[in-house]
Amino acid sequence: MNSKINSKIDLKIQNGYTLETGSLIDESVNTFKKTFLISGVAVILLAIFTILIYGTILVLIYGLSDFTSTMTEFQASQSSAVGMLSTVIIATVTSAFFAPITAGFIHANHLAKNNQEIGINVFFDFYKSTFFKDLFLSHLIIGLTGGLLSSSLSLINLEILTYFVQLFISMVTVFTIPLVIYGGQNYENALTKSFKLFLKQPLLIFVALLLAIIGVFIGIIALCIGIIFTAPYYYSMVYAIYNQAIGFEEKSVIDEIGQEEF
Known part of the structure; x- marks a missing residue:
């Protein structure tokens, strides 16, 4: 863990930080404009992988019967506590494996802000990094x-x-x-410090994320398919919030220890 960045994060937790809604919108829109095409392609790939994974799980659990009866059986199981618990566990573990891709969506904005090249590999690079464990475990805890x-x-x-x-x-x-990919925090510290940082500016974070969600759902108005390209805007806002609240050194922890580990 980079002690300088860790101290900076702790200082923000202790003394607070400032957020400005207009600035967050400007920054998130600017990075989104540079990433929405490649991010849209990543969303399509992610949707395909998700369908294949969940479809495989359903077949393994309920067998190779016809789709209608399989889905009927699946929906019926949701009315019981055991069925719900099973679904939560399966969905959470599966989604936790996608946490590195979420990190990739956020990191694409960092690359865009610094005018660096963005390829489709960016959304999968964190599977090869030492951050994978903490990304997976943090998402697992959040999901559960x-x-x-x-x-x-x-x-x-x-x-x-x-x-x-x-x-x-x-x-x-x-x-x-x-906090995991830029602050070098383990999953426990990332979850704890995220909560403490949120408490410093809860209203502004709520407004910023609400605006991001509204921006995402503009894609539904755009004949539904537009959401494929507007969905990543949420992560542009997440990046903007972190950048404005914590910020980066001239050389961030992702450059110092992350890239060489990919």
């Missing part, structure tokens, strides 16, 4: 927490609250992946 809380609320017929739970978890963990 959100999944278990949402399932519990569904069982007591409070499904509407699951959206607020997921939103809250997204906000308090917004710094987690950047």
Whole structure:
């Protein structure tokens, strides 16, 4: 762990930091404009991989029966606590394996901001880095927490609250992946420090992420397919929040220890 960056992060936790909504929008839009095409291609590839993975899991669990009966059986299992728990575990473990790709979406904005070349490999490079373990474990903890809380609320017929739970978890963990890949934090410190950093500017982070979500859903208005290219805007905003809150040295930890480990 880079002691200089670690001290800087701890100082921000202690003394706070400033965020400016207009500046966040400007920065996120600027980096998004440079990344949306390559990010859109990555979203398509990710969607294909996700369908293949979940389809394989369903076949392994429910067998090679026809699709309709398989999905009917799957949906019926969701009404039970055991079925919900199984689904949460499977979905969380699977999504945790995609955490390095999420890191790639965020890092693409860092490259764009610094006018560096962005290739499709950027979205998969973190699988080869020493960050993989902490990215996987942090996503696993986040996913299990959100999944278990949402399932519990569904069982007591409070499904509407699951959206607020997921939103809250997204906000308090917004710094987690950047803290791992740029701050050199392990998954425990990244989760803990993300929560503490969030508490310094909760309202502005909420507004920024809400604007990002609205920006993403503009893609649905654009004949649905537009969301393929607008979805990565969320990560442009996450990067902008981290950059404005923590910032980078002239040579960031990702340059010092990350690139040589890919």
